[in-house]
Each structure stands twice: as C-alpha cells, then as structure tokens.
Amino acid sequence: MDDTRIEWMKHVIYKGLNLVDNDIFLEFLERNDNENELELAKFLNDSPKDEYQILIFYKTFYEEEVEEILEIPRKQSTNGVTDVDGEVQYEQTNNSLDNSEEMTTNQKQIPDEILTNNSNTNNNEMNEKGDDSLIDETDTSLKYTTIINRKTIWRTRLSMKNTSVDIEALTEEYVYFIRITKGYINAPNDLKQTFNFMPSQMQWGYMRGSFLQNLQNLLKQIYSPLLKDQQLMLHENNQYQQELEISEKDQLELNEKKRKEQQENEETKQIVETKDEFLINTRKFCRIVETTIHQLNSDIVLEVPNIDVTEDDLEIVKSSKFIIIEKTIISWNRQIRQTLDILLEKKPSDNSPLSLIDYWRDRNLILGTLIEQLKRSNVIRFYHLHQILENDTYSALFSETNSLYVQSRDNVKFLSLLERHFKTLTFGNKIESLIDIIHPLIQTFHMIWVLSRYYNHDENMVQLFERTALAITNRVIYTINFPNIFRSDLKQSISLMKTIINLLNHWKNVYYKKRSEIELIGRDARWEFDKIKLFNNTDYTCLICENLLEILITINDFRNIFNTKLKSITCDTKKIDEANQYMKINPFNKENKISWSEELEKFHNLVEHLEYKANTLINDSFKLLRSSESVFNVWCKFCHIKTRRKIHNLLNEKFIDILKQYEKELINISSIFHQNAILPPFYNNQQNNIILFIFNKFIPPISGLIQWVRYLLNYIKKPILKFLKINEFMKNDEGKSIRNQYIIIGKQMKNYEAQLYQYWLIQIEQSFDQYLNQTLLKQQQSTMITRISSLPISRLSLNSSSKSEQNTNELSRIAIQFSKYELLVNFHPNILVTITEAKHLEALGFKIPEIVINAVMKESSYIVYVEKLKFLVKRCHELFTQLDPVELTILESYIINLRTVMKPGWDILNWKSLGINEFITKVEEELNRFASMCNLCKKTAADIEARLELIGSADLFPTPKWTDEYQKTAMGEYFTCKEYFAQTVIERQKLFEELRTQHTSLTPLIIKLEGAITQQNTGNSKIMVPYFEYWEKKLFDRIYAMVIRNLQSYLNRISRQQEPLFAVDLMLAGTDVVGNPQPAELYRLVIQELRDAIESTRVFVRWYRGSCVIAPGVKIDGSEDLHYFTFYEEIAKSNEIADLVQQIAKVYANTVEKVKRFQDSWRKHKGKFVANKVSTINKKR
Structure with a gap:
C-alpha cells in the first residue's frame, strides 16, 4: 500500500473494529474492481461536498463454502461410512473459522448451530487406478484414497458507506471519518508524519452499544459544559487601554478604536444571547432523548x-x-x-x-x-x-x-x-429580565401555596424557595464572571453590579411584601418560612456584590483621576497601579470569607493612602483632565465654524483657559523633570525603570535619559508651536509669559542633556580603558573538591622507592596549583553596555570618543573571543575532572605545557591586545594535544580493565567434558577419579595459557602509552612508575579475588552434594573388594588438585620494580631451574586462602572416610567370593 493516508485510516479502523488479518483490508480495496479504493481516493483528494463529508466503516460476516483435499488410508476406518464401491463419506466434526477474525465478546455472535457443525458431506467417486498421483500402486496394504471435503466457514468482510448504513448491515460498532478541511489532503512521506498530520485534517470516532445513550452522554457531559465555557469566554472584554499619545491623529485613532470595540461588544452580546437560546434548546433535546431512552428501556x-x-x-x-x-x-x-x-x-x-x-x-x-x-x-x-x-x-x-x-x-x-x-x-443574559420575573414568580409561588396539596407544607415550599434563591445566586455569580469583571469596561461593570444588587434586594423585598399582603388579608396560611434557608445565599451574595461595587467605583474614580497623562508625571506610579488591581480570591465561596475580609481591609488601607497623597497633588495641579493640545484641537474645529459673536467670544475666552492649562502642563513637566533628573543615571535605578516604562525596551542609562528628556521637551514643544500660529492671542501678556516659561524649561532640558553627555565622557575616561586593560582570563579558587588523592590501598605490598611514592601521592607544585584553580573569562559586562550606549548616542547626534569607536568596531570580535574562551575554559575543566590521580601524575608535563600556553591569558594579554586570536589558536592546539593524551589514557585503562576482567573471571576448577558420546558410553556417566583430575588439569592449563597471554599483553599496552607520553618505549620510565605500580596492584587484587571466589564456589559445590563430580570404582581382587584409587590415594589426588589450582597463578609473573616489563627467571644456587617471581608467593601467604583450602580438605576427608567404610562393609561377604564357583557347588552337593 503506497498511500500513507489510507494506511493511517487502516490503522484506525483495525484498532476500532478489532481486526488483525491484513487480507481483510486488501479484499476491501480490491472488491468490485477497486471500487472502494477509488472512493477512498476521492474522499482524500477532493473537497468534501454536502453529501460526501463522511465515511462509515463496519464489519459483517458471511458464509463461504471451501473445498479441501484429504488423503486417508484405504483400509483405515474413518469417521464416515465406506460404501461398497469404495466411495467414502467424510464428516467434518470440528469446523473453525479459518482465515477469519476471531470473535470477541463485544462483536456480533455467529449462531451456535453454525459454529458447532457447518460441514456438508458429499459423496465423491474417485478411480483408484485412474490417477497415479492419488494412489500408490507399490503396496496394496498402504494404498491411499483421496477425498474432497466441502465445509462452510465464516469470514469477515469490511464495508464502507458515505451516507447512512443499510438496515441489513446494522451492527453494534462503527468507525467513522469526517473531513474538516477542503481540497487535497497531502500525503506525508512516512507513517510517523502521517500519524501526526492526519488528525488535523479530519475527525474520526468509534461508536458502539446504545446510540441513544451515547448521544445523551455526549450532550450532557461534553457539549453542554463546553458551550457554557465558550459563552463565558465571550463575556470577557479586553483590558483597559491606556492613552499614551495625545496628538490629534492619535486621538482620532483612539476614538475609532473605541467605536469598533463597542460594535464588537454589541455583536458579542448578540452571540451570547444566541448561545443561551441554543443552550435552552439543547437542554430540551437532552430531555427528549432521556425520555425516549426511559420509554424504550421501561x-x-x-x-x-x-x-x-x-x-x-x-x-x-x-x-x-x-x-x-x-x-x-x-x-x-x-x-x-x-x-x-x-x-x-x-x-x-x-x-x-x-x-x-x-x-x-x-x-x-x-x-x-x-x-x-x-x-x-x-x-x-x-x-x-x-x-x-x-x-x-x-x-x-x-x-x-x-x-x-x-x-x-x-x-x-x-x-x-x-x-x-x-x-x-x-x-437569561440580562439581569433586568430576572428582575422583571421576580414579582410574577412570587405570585405563582403564592398560587401554588394555596392550591397545591403538596406545596402547602412549609418544608416543601421552603425547598422550592431555596432552589429558586440558589438559581438566582448561581446566575448572578455566572454573570459577574469573577475576576474578569475587572477587565471589562468599568462603567458597564458598575452598572451591572448595581443591577445585580437591585435584583437580590428585589427578591427579598418582593417576598416580604407578598408575606405582608398574606398576613393583611388573613385568608390564607401565613408564610412562616426559615429566613436563613431563603435568604442566606442571596444576602451573602448581595454583600459581596456591594463590596465589588465599592471596589469598581473606587478603581473607576482613580482611573478618572490618575489618567495616563498624570501617571507619566507622578513619581509614585506603582501605588496607583496597585489601586487598579483586583482581588484574586473568589469571594462568592463562603470558605474564603475571612480571606476576603482581609483583602478588603488591605484595599481600604491602600485607598486611604492614595487618597491622602492624591488629593494634595490633584487639587493643586489640575482643573481639567484633558491635555491642552487636545482641547486646542477641539477649539480649532469650532473656530472654523461660523457662529454668533457671543459664541465666538466664548471661544476666545476658552483659549485663555487653554493657555492656563498649558501653563499647568509646563509646571508639571518641569516638576517631573527636576524630580527625576537629580541623581546620576548609573545610581538611580528608578530612572532606568521610568525609561523602560516609557519606551518598553532596553535602552542604556545615559542615552535612555537623553531620549526621556527629549520626549518631555517634545511633549511641551508640540502645543506651543500650534499656539504660536494664533498671533492675536500669543501677543498678549499671558501668551508672552507662557512662551518665556517654555524657553526657560527648554534651555534647562538642553543643559541637562549636555551634562549627561559630559558625565558619560568622564565615565569613559575613568573606567572604560581599565576594562579593556583587564587580562583575558582570571584564576579563581575552584568550588569543586579536587580529585587528587592517594591511590587505592591493595593487599600487595610493594617496596617502592621514595621518589615513586612522592610522585604517586602528590603532583608537582605547578600542576597542583593549576589543578586547584578554576579559570574564568575576565570580560567586564560594562564593555558591551558602553558599546551599546555609544551606538544610541551616535544615533542621537553625539560625538563618540575614539577609544569607544574602536571598541564598537571590535564588538563582534569581542563576542566571538568571549564565546571561544568560555568554551576552552569549560573544556579544560571537563578534562581535568575526568582524569584519575595517577593519570594526572603521568600527564604532569602536558599539564605544565598547557599552563605555559594559557599563562599569557591571565598575565600578559588584555582586550586591547592584537594577539588574542593567535592565543586562542595556541590554546586550542595545546588543549587538543592534552585531550588526545587524556583519551589515550582512558582507552588504555579500558583495555587493561578488559583483560583484568578476563583474569578475574577465570575458573580454577573447570568441569571436564566428554570428547565424544562413544567415550561417554564406554566410560559410564561420570569420569573416574583419576580421569576427572587429569581432564581438569588439562582444561586449567589451556585456560591459564590464555590468561598468560592476556597478562603478557599488558606490557605492550602500557609501553605504548609510555611511548606516547614520554617518547620512550623502555617500559621503565620514571614518570610512569606510579602508573606501573597502580596497575600491578589492581592486577594482584583481581587474581586474589579470583582465587577466593573459586575456592568459595568449589567449597559450596562439594558441600551441597547435589551432583557428583566423579566416580570411584570398586572392584573384586580375589576375595577382597578394593577401590581404584584407594581412599588414601583419593585424598592425595584431591589435595594435589587444590595445590595445582592455586599454583596455576604462577603464570602471572611479576614486573621489574619501577617497570612494566616482566621479570625473567633467576638462577638459584643448588637448583638448575630458574626461579620466577610471581603473584603465587603473595597468594600462598594469605590466611583467608589457607582457611578455605583447609575447609575443602576437611570435606573431602569426610567423603574419603565414607568411601573407606563402604569398601570395608564388603569384607563380611569375603567367603562368597571364590574363584571356581562350579567345583565348589559340586563339592557341597
């Protein structure tokens, strides 16, 4: 199957319908000249139409009659009956569903009468001599006859519909696919991409069981809550938009934006109302479905x-x-x-x-x-x-x-x-509609109270009142949508909150009014209901709504007072913003009652504080909330309209008010300028915060303050330029006074701008050159625990020289010092800050010093140098941390060379140097050489460890095996004693010859490393002495552990007595029963076996002292053989090994004693063992 999309659909279908056999889907595609495959391609490649948006897959079962050829012996009785003509009637008794899917419990069941016996027996005549392939003519007694058995099996068929399913094909489970995109669906290259891509192109699902029940669950549990949440999201409005610009164009854009937002709110309101109607209809439909289910299942x-x-x-x-x-x-x-x-x-x-x-x-x-x-x-x-x-x-x-x-x-x-x-x-969406129904609702309650025989009891009527009050409360909470109500328009929120409070009070007032009417008339039973149950929730909700209304009104008042223009000139903007924050605790939850009271108290305290500080500032500084420029724009529009003189005179008077407002703005701008231009920029963090607040991006301190000053100057410059166009008003005393004030403030801002630039130049002269003169690197005491420690203690005692011990336990003074310190890149961050400052100042039109210009030109180089140096320092640190102490010892020369190459970085070179790139290159080369030596050391250690692992896993007591089955048959199931020990010796010798080779190969490995480090291949370099001793000790530890492990294993083996090791032959010699070998000889062989096993460690010959070269044999006086120094001498001294050998010997001594007693038990039969049995019997007769 080439199309991965169809393969994905097949995977979904097989998972949903519990299919396994691939032939089912292939048959589905090829059915009716590939009709289904064409339909699938059309569904995936074309845009879905109204009648072709869905595909439904289901499985059905059908019967199929198949034939199978069976060969049975002619004379063999069958389950059928053989007639006289040789025709055989065969009955199939067990018919399975061949090549079909296995039925599961949740699938449609096949009738029992079909599953038990579905085969039909037919008589088939075969000519026994007419077909040589069916009958063997060589032997009459073994002739076979061939029959054709016809049987009925059930197969699975996959079907597909793009509309409704046929009634005849209704099953209990379906898999459906719905197109959700238009056009051609791309076919990904592989299945992994297809499985990630196809879910975005179509929806699919699985249906089974009761469809009405499934529909009810979907509507009630999924769609209704989702629609409700979606409605809640539509209620949310955008947060309050702050007005930062005050120009004519920006003001028009703001008004246009507000108009669009109002239009969007109206559209959203209509959508919400539609959604509510839909929710009501959805609930009705759910009710109908539930009733239908009940009627069907009743x-x-x-x-x-x-x-x-x-x-x-x-x-x-x-x-x-x-x-x-x-x-x-x-x-x-x-x-x-x-x-x-x-x-x-x-x-x-x-x-x-x-x-x-x-x-x-x-x-x-x-x-x-x-x-x-x-x-x-x-x-x-x-x-x-x-x-x-x-x-x-x-x-x-x-x-x-x-x-x-x-x-x-x-x-x-x-x-x-x-x-x-x-x-x-x-x-209901409108609270007003809820208010309108309260009175008729109470009237209906009264009618029910009078007429109903069930609801004329207090407990039942209270329950109805309580549910109604809870519904009102829930709807109020839902409408308020806490805490999103603070993000909506405050005026609308305040109006909504007042309406809600009116609703809650109206509910209570109407009840008491109706109660009074009932008492006044005196005809009906009085309403003496539990007030707590009736009004507890509504009263609490009303109290919370009153609190929220208070908060909303307060926030709105502060927003009207502290608009964005005033916030831009006040120094305490943080607390004003805190007044606009809403509480995050849900107050409608009674569990949060105490927390809500605490939040209210905090809010009241903050409001009191702001009111105290704002009253003085606002009363003294502002009379109008609008800016003078915006008022002037409106004034200009009226001036161009022809009006009566009285109106014109009024407009002339308004211009004087505009000048007064502008004068206040000049005073405010001057105040904010003097308040925030006192401290130097490098120490005034508040100034930086103001700059960040205004420009909403990072700007260095000096250039940021200059832009801030120019922003203030431009703020007061734009209105005055417009005012100067009205000459008739600007020539009077008030106009001249305003103009002079503007000139004074403008000169002050220009002077402050020049002071900031001079201050920056001084900072450059004092500190920037020092930053550039810093060295590239600096050494710092490492916080990591140095891994330089003594080598591990071993059982092997080596008489090393004092020089060797000194090299092993500590590095040279230079290497130790270099290892203990951690290198850091010594690049001051103010260098890049100054470079960024220079770019901004140059854009503002200031002249930049030559030294800073050079640094700006090298900015990219500095960044590259810092990154490369950080990488080299990190790599150097990683190499040192992965080395063992003994490896640090033998690489001492490389460490010193690396330190020599890197030393200019913290002694000589600075950020002005021209050889930084060359220095980095040299460090990289030396670090690569050092890294190669580190890798070689680690590789050599791994190779040595592999060989030591082979030595440590050796078996001193191997189990001998038979060379062939013939020898095993001749010798018996077990080896004899002598054969067992002889074969064990042979196996051990083979093994230890291999281990001798592994041990011998250690020397070339270490010499190779020695050659790479010292350029000497002698195997006795003084630098490598600690390394030789380290590995010789590890070698001994492995051999010693191997011997201990083998002895313990052998002792456990012979102690358990689960399986014999060998056999001891007892034979008749004359009239005596003797063993082969005798018990004494057996014990000697065992002891010899133990001695040979331990002495096999003689193959591991020791190295020369201070070398890795195997020591040759030494001629000893009085002996012609050479004596080799091996690890056997150290092992033989071990008390632990001696104790294990003694335990093994004791076990064998007990065994030999048992053999001897068994052998002696045959002596009482000695008289029965005679050589000539026949003559002895005849004599006794």
Whole structure:
C-alpha cells in the first residue's frame, strides 16, 4: 500500500473494529474492481461536498463454502461410512473459522448451530487406478484414497458507506471519518508524519452499544459544559487601554478604536444571547432523548396470562384458573412495590429548580405508565376475582400508587407554571429580565401555596424557595464572571453590579411584601418560612456584590483621576497601579470569607493612602483632565465654524483657559523633570525603570535619559508651536509669559542633556580603558573538591622507592596549583553596555570618543573571543575532572605545557591586545594535544580493565567434558577419579595459557602509552612508575579475588552434594573388594588438585620494580631451574586462602572416610567370593 493516508485510516479502523488479518483490508480495496479504493481516493483528494463529508466503516460476516483435499488410508476406518464401491463419506466434526477474525465478546455472535457443525458431506467417486498421483500402486496394504471435503466457514468482510448504513448491515460498532478541511489532503512521506498530520485534517470516532445513550452522554457531559465555557469566554472584554499619545491623529485613532470595540461588544452580546437560546434548546433535546431512552428501556409491564375470565366469578374462583390469577397478582404487587420504592428513593439530580421539574416529570411519567396498565379491563378483572376470595391489600396499594400519581401530576402542572421563569433564571443574559420575573414568580409561588396539596407544607415550599434563591445566586455569580469583571469596561461593570444588587434586594423585598399582603388579608396560611434557608445565599451574595461595587467605583474614580497623562508625571506610579488591581480570591465561596475580609481591609488601607497623597497633588495641579493640545484641537474645529459673536467670544475666552492649562502642563513637566533628573543615571535605578516604562525596551542609562528628556521637551514643544500660529492671542501678556516659561524649561532640558553627555565622557575616561586593560582570563579558587588523592590501598605490598611514592601521592607544585584553580573569562559586562550606549548616542547626534569607536568596531570580535574562551575554559575543566590521580601524575608535563600556553591569558594579554586570536589558536592546539593524551589514557585503562576482567573471571576448577558420546558410553556417566583430575588439569592449563597471554599483553599496552607520553618505549620510565605500580596492584587484587571466589564456589559445590563430580570404582581382587584409587590415594589426588589450582597463578609473573616489563627467571644456587617471581608467593601467604583450602580438605576427608567404610562393609561377604564357583557347588552337593 503506497498511500500513507489510507494506511493511517487502516490503522484506525483495525484498532476500532478489532481486526488483525491484513487480507481483510486488501479484499476491501480490491472488491468490485477497486471500487472502494477509488472512493477512498476521492474522499482524500477532493473537497468534501454536502453529501460526501463522511465515511462509515463496519464489519459483517458471511458464509463461504471451501473445498479441501484429504488423503486417508484405504483400509483405515474413518469417521464416515465406506460404501461398497469404495466411495467414502467424510464428516467434518470440528469446523473453525479459518482465515477469519476471531470473535470477541463485544462483536456480533455467529449462531451456535453454525459454529458447532457447518460441514456438508458429499459423496465423491474417485478411480483408484485412474490417477497415479492419488494412489500408490507399490503396496496394496498402504494404498491411499483421496477425498474432497466441502465445509462452510465464516469470514469477515469490511464495508464502507458515505451516507447512512443499510438496515441489513446494522451492527453494534462503527468507525467513522469526517473531513474538516477542503481540497487535497497531502500525503506525508512516512507513517510517523502521517500519524501526526492526519488528525488535523479530519475527525474520526468509534461508536458502539446504545446510540441513544451515547448521544445523551455526549450532550450532557461534553457539549453542554463546553458551550457554557465558550459563552463565558465571550463575556470577557479586553483590558483597559491606556492613552499614551495625545496628538490629534492619535486621538482620532483612539476614538475609532473605541467605536469598533463597542460594535464588537454589541455583536458579542448578540452571540451570547444566541448561545443561551441554543443552550435552552439543547437542554430540551437532552430531555427528549432521556425520555425516549426511559420509554424504550421501561420494564413496567404487567404481563396478563392468556386465560378466559369471562365466566361467572364463583366458577372462576373455584376453578384451577384462580391459582394462575393468584400467582399473577402476587407478581404484579411485587413489581408495583419495587417500582414505588425506587421512585421514593430517587432524588433530583442537582439543586437547581429545573432539575426539580425534571424529577417530578420523570416520576409522573413512570407512575402514569403504571396507572394506565392498572386501568386495563383485564387487570381490573384479575384484581376483582382475587379480592373475592383473598380480601387482599390491593385497594391500599392501588390507592397509594394513585395518590403518588396524582401528587406528581399536580406538581408537574404547578411547576410547569414556573418553568419559563426558572429558565430565565438559569439561562437569561440580562439581569433586568430576572428582575422583571421576580414579582410574577412570587405570585405563582403564592398560587401554588394555596392550591397545591403538596406545596402547602412549609418544608416543601421552603425547598422550592431555596432552589429558586440558589438559581438566582448561581446566575448572578455566572454573570459577574469573577475576576474578569475587572477587565471589562468599568462603567458597564458598575452598572451591572448595581443591577445585580437591585435584583437580590428585589427578591427579598418582593417576598416580604407578598408575606405582608398574606398576613393583611388573613385568608390564607401565613408564610412562616426559615429566613436563613431563603435568604442566606442571596444576602451573602448581595454583600459581596456591594463590596465589588465599592471596589469598581473606587478603581473607576482613580482611573478618572490618575489618567495616563498624570501617571507619566507622578513619581509614585506603582501605588496607583496597585489601586487598579483586583482581588484574586473568589469571594462568592463562603470558605474564603475571612480571606476576603482581609483583602478588603488591605484595599481600604491602600485607598486611604492614595487618597491622602492624591488629593494634595490633584487639587493643586489640575482643573481639567484633558491635555491642552487636545482641547486646542477641539477649539480649532469650532473656530472654523461660523457662529454668533457671543459664541465666538466664548471661544476666545476658552483659549485663555487653554493657555492656563498649558501653563499647568509646563509646571508639571518641569516638576517631573527636576524630580527625576537629580541623581546620576548609573545610581538611580528608578530612572532606568521610568525609561523602560516609557519606551518598553532596553535602552542604556545615559542615552535612555537623553531620549526621556527629549520626549518631555517634545511633549511641551508640540502645543506651543500650534499656539504660536494664533498671533492675536500669543501677543498678549499671558501668551508672552507662557512662551518665556517654555524657553526657560527648554534651555534647562538642553543643559541637562549636555551634562549627561559630559558625565558619560568622564565615565569613559575613568573606567572604560581599565576594562579593556583587564587580562583575558582570571584564576579563581575552584568550588569543586579536587580529585587528587592517594591511590587505592591493595593487599600487595610493594617496596617502592621514595621518589615513586612522592610522585604517586602528590603532583608537582605547578600542576597542583593549576589543578586547584578554576579559570574564568575576565570580560567586564560594562564593555558591551558602553558599546551599546555609544551606538544610541551616535544615533542621537553625539560625538563618540575614539577609544569607544574602536571598541564598537571590535564588538563582534569581542563576542566571538568571549564565546571561544568560555568554551576552552569549560573544556579544560571537563578534562581535568575526568582524569584519575595517577593519570594526572603521568600527564604532569602536558599539564605544565598547557599552563605555559594559557599563562599569557591571565598575565600578559588584555582586550586591547592584537594577539588574542593567535592565543586562542595556541590554546586550542595545546588543549587538543592534552585531550588526545587524556583519551589515550582512558582507552588504555579500558583495555587493561578488559583483560583484568578476563583474569578475574577465570575458573580454577573447570568441569571436564566428554570428547565424544562413544567415550561417554564406554566410560559410564561420570569420569573416574583419576580421569576427572587429569581432564581438569588439562582444561586449567589451556585456560591459564590464555590468561598468560592476556597478562603478557599488558606490557605492550602500557609501553605504548609510555611511548606516547614520554617518547620512550623502555617500559621503565620514571614518570610512569606510579602508573606501573597502580596497575600491578589492581592486577594482584583481581587474581586474589579470583582465587577466593573459586575456592568459595568449589567449597559450596562439594558441600551441597547435589551432583557428583566423579566416580570411584570398586572392584573384586580375589576375595577382597578394593577401590581404584584407594581412599588414601583419593585424598592425595584431591589435595594435589587444590595445590595445582592455586599454583596455576604462577603464570602471572611479576614486573621489574619501577617497570612494566616482566621479570625473567633467576638462577638459584643448588637448583638448575630458574626461579620466577610471581603473584603465587603473595597468594600462598594469605590466611583467608589457607582457611578455605583447609575447609575443602576437611570435606573431602569426610567423603574419603565414607568411601573407606563402604569398601570395608564388603569384607563380611569375603567367603562368597571364590574363584571356581562350579567345583565348589559340586563339592557341597
């Protein structure tokens, strides 16, 4: 299959329908000249049409008759019957579903009569001599005959529809695919991409079981909550937009933006209302589906026996029919009682009033169904006949059922009057609509109280009131949408909160008003309900809403007072912004009551603080909230309109007010300038925050302050330039005074700008050159624990020279010093800050010093140098941390060379040097050489460890194996004692010859490393002495551990006595039974075996002292053989090994003693063992 999209669909279908066989899908594609494959390609490649947006897959089963050829012996009896003509009738007794999918419990079951025996036997005549391939003519007794067996099997067929499924093809499970995109669906290259891509192109799903139940679950559990959440999201508005610009063009854009936002809010409101209507209709549909399911699944059916009851009552009572009637009545009564018990135990699904209506409707539906069946004539006849003789409790049960039915019917009627009000409470979007229904709702409550026999009790009526109050509370909380109400328009939020408070108070007032009317009339029962249950939730919600209204009004007041223009000139903007923050604790949750009170107290304290500080500033500085420029723009528009003189004179007076407002703005700008231009920029963090707040991006301190000053100057410059165009007004005293004030403030800002530039130049002269003169690197005491420690202690005692011990335990002074310190790149961050500052100042038109210009030109080089140096320092640190102490010792010369190459970095070179790149190159080369030596050391250590692992895993007591099966048959199941030990010696010698080779190969490995480090291949370099001793000790430790492990294993093996090691032969020698070998000889062989095993370690010859070269044999006086210094001498001294050998010998001594006793037990039969048995018997006769 080349199309990965179809392969993905196949994977989904097989998972959903529990298919396995690939032939099913291939048959599906090839069916009817590849019709299905073309349909799939059309579905994937074309844009979906209205009638072609979905594909439904399902499986069906069909019967197929197949033939199989069976060969059976001609004379062999079969399960069938052989006729006289040689025709065989064969019966298939066990028929399986060949080449078909195995049935699962959740699939459609095949009829049992088909599964048990589906084969049809047919008589097939075969000519035994006519076909040589079917009959063997060589032997008459072995002739075979061939039969054709026809049998019926069930196969699985995959089907597809793009519309509804045929009624004949209805099954219990389906897999469907729905296109959600238009056009051609691209085919990814591989399945992995397809599995990630296809879910974005179509929806798919699996359906099985009761479709109505699935539909109900989807609507109730998934879609209804999602629609509700989506509605909640549509209620959210954008956060308050701050006005930063005040020009005419920007003001027009802001007004246009507000107009669009208002239009979007109206559209959103219409969408929300539509969504609410849809939610109501969705709930109705859910109710219809639930009712349908109940009706389909209802088991309240009173089965009436098919007997004739039209005869006389007494005759029926005396006849056998009465027994049937009695049993039927008992069954009906039990069924009715169970139904009533279930209904009485059932409760509403939740606390909403609509669920209460649903509860009574369900109850009315069930009881109505039951009553209708009880009213049937044959049912009434049965009860009448049964009551004649038994005088049972039918009337009481029927009366109870009818009473419950009447109660539920009446309650449904009364509650239906409230349903539209309850729907408004639950789904209504406008709080005003809720207020409008409170009065008719209470009126309806009163009517129900008067007319209903169920709701004229206090506990039932209180329950209805309580549910209604809860619905009002929930709708209020939902409408408020806390805490998003603070993000909406404050004016709308305040209006909404007032309406909500009015609603909650109206609910309570209408109730008390109606209660007073009832008491005043005195005709009906009074409403003496529990006020806590009725108004506890609404009163608490009303209290919270009053708190929120207070917070909203306060925030709105502060926003009206501290608009963006005022916030830009106040130094304490943080606290003003804090006043705009809303509480994050959900106040409607009563568990948060204490926390909410604490938050309110904090808010009140903050408001008091802001009010105290704002009153003085605002009362003294502002009279108008609008800027002078915006007022002037409006004034200009009116001036171009022809009006009466009185209006014109009024406009002339307004220009004086504009000048006064501008004068206030000049004073404010001057104030904010002097307040924030006092401290130097490098020490005034608040100044940097202001710059960041204004420009919303990173700007260095000096250039940032200069841009800030120019921003303030431009703020006051734009209005004055517009004012100067009105010469008639600017020539008066007030105009001249305003102009002079502007010139003074402008000169102050220009002077401050020049001071900032001079301050920057001074900072450059004092510190920038020092930063560049810093060395490239600096040494710092490493926080990591140095891994230089003594070598591990071994059992092997080596008499090393004092020079060797000194090299092993500590490095040279230079290497130690270099290893203990961590290198850092010594690049001051202010260098890049100064370079960035220079770029901004140059863009502002300032002249940049030569030294800074050179640094700017090298900025990219500095960045590259810093990154490379950081990488080299990090790599150097990693190399040192991965080396062992002994490896640091032998690489001392390389460490010193590396330090020599890197030393200019912290002694000589600085950031002005021209040889930085050359220095980095040299360090890289030397570091690469050092890294290669480190890698060689690690590789050599790994190779040596591999060989030591082979030595450590050696088996001193190998189990001998038979060379061939013939030898095993001749010798018996076990080796004899001598053969066992002889074979063990051979196996051990082979093994230790290999280990000798591994041990010998250590020397070339170490010499190779020696040659790479010291350029000497002698194997006795003084630099490498610690390395030689280190590995010689590890070699001894491995050999020693190997011997201990083998002895312990051998001791455990012979102690358990689970499997014999060898056999001891007992033979008859004359009249005596003797062993081969004798017990004493056996014990000697065992001891010799132990001695040979331990002495096999003689193959590991020691190295020369201070070398890795194997020491040759030494001529000893009085002996012609050479003596080799091996590890055997050290091992033989071990008390642990001696103790294990003694334990093994003790076990064998006990075994030999048992053999000896067994051998001696045959002596009592010595008289029976004679050489000439025949002559001895004849003599005794």
